[in-house]
Amino acid sequence: MPKSKRNKTVTLSKTKKKGREHKEAIVNAIKETAEKFSSVFVFSFENMRNKKFKEFREQLKSTSRFFLGSNKVMQVALGHSAADEIRPGLHKVSKLLRGDAGMVFTNLPKEEVERLFNQFEEYDYARTGSTATEKVELKEGPLEQFTHEMEPLLRKQGMPVRLNKGVVELVSDFVVCEEGKPLSPEASRILRLLGIQMATFKLHLICRWGPDDFELYMQGPDDSDVETN
Structure with a gap:
């Protein structure tokens, strides 16, 4: 059975290219x-x-x-x-x-x-791909600036964290970024969470x-x- 043209999806986000005019x-x-x-x-x-x-x-x-x-x-x-x-x-x-x-x-x-x-x-806040202006390293131990609800988000960014009696804790030292190197998407998000502005x-x-x-x-x-x- 032929597909009905009435069900055709129309993209409304398309914009007209800027031309000669x-x-x-x-x-x-x-x-x-x-x-x-x-x-x-x-x-x-x-x-x-x-x-x-x-x-x-x-x-x-x-x-x-x-x-x-x-x-x-x-x-x-x-x-x-x-x-x-x-x-x-x-x-x-x-x-x-x-x-x-x-x-x-x-x-x-x-x-x-x-x-x-x-x-x-x-x-x-610096965007992904920007060059880090300094090295940011977090030491092993509690991260009291973060609430316990943020633990899954931090783990998703590659941080070695766990909950210890309701407190977010780094289980080992963690380097967020190195000076002079491009920021990864994860590093960019972590710096924003830490309130560190590099741009x-x-x-x-x-x-x-x-x-x-x-x-x-x-x-x-x-x-x-x-x-x-």
Whole structure:
């Protein structure tokens, strides 16, 4: 008997891929924004946390506009060379949009932007695959920070634990993670349970462009072709 088409499962989570129209909208938005603001900064980021970044962006909403996404799309908008740049000197900014980077157009004074970016630092729990910043080792004995209900969960993470008169106890020393090595999913969960935060969300300024000047803050091995004046 043929299968009824009425019973066909429909996935509602499918989303439409961002196509040409979306990219063109971003390019046009960047071009319009470049005409409205006095300067633009390129920045890099590490250990991105979307919620924290949104809060930082909201803080500057009245004076600035951020763009974070496809570097290639942003490069097209700014121009790849002096021949197709949208304002004089912006092709230098385009060349520095690489890796985990974004840009912010702003009317704030240069010193204020530098202060805000240099002061921004948020600590959070490290994710699976992140590099451990220190060695964490738990010694044999009672783990009084955990309730007895958590014993099965800890055991599931590979910890050699048991219940001793209602108290969670390590039956031997246990290394959660080693400094400089990637965190396993289990190590990441244990660190969260222990309240140990190893990830630091930071923003680093790379360059600044203004109508009359260009300044490089961080120079990498591939930036030798970027003119600074």
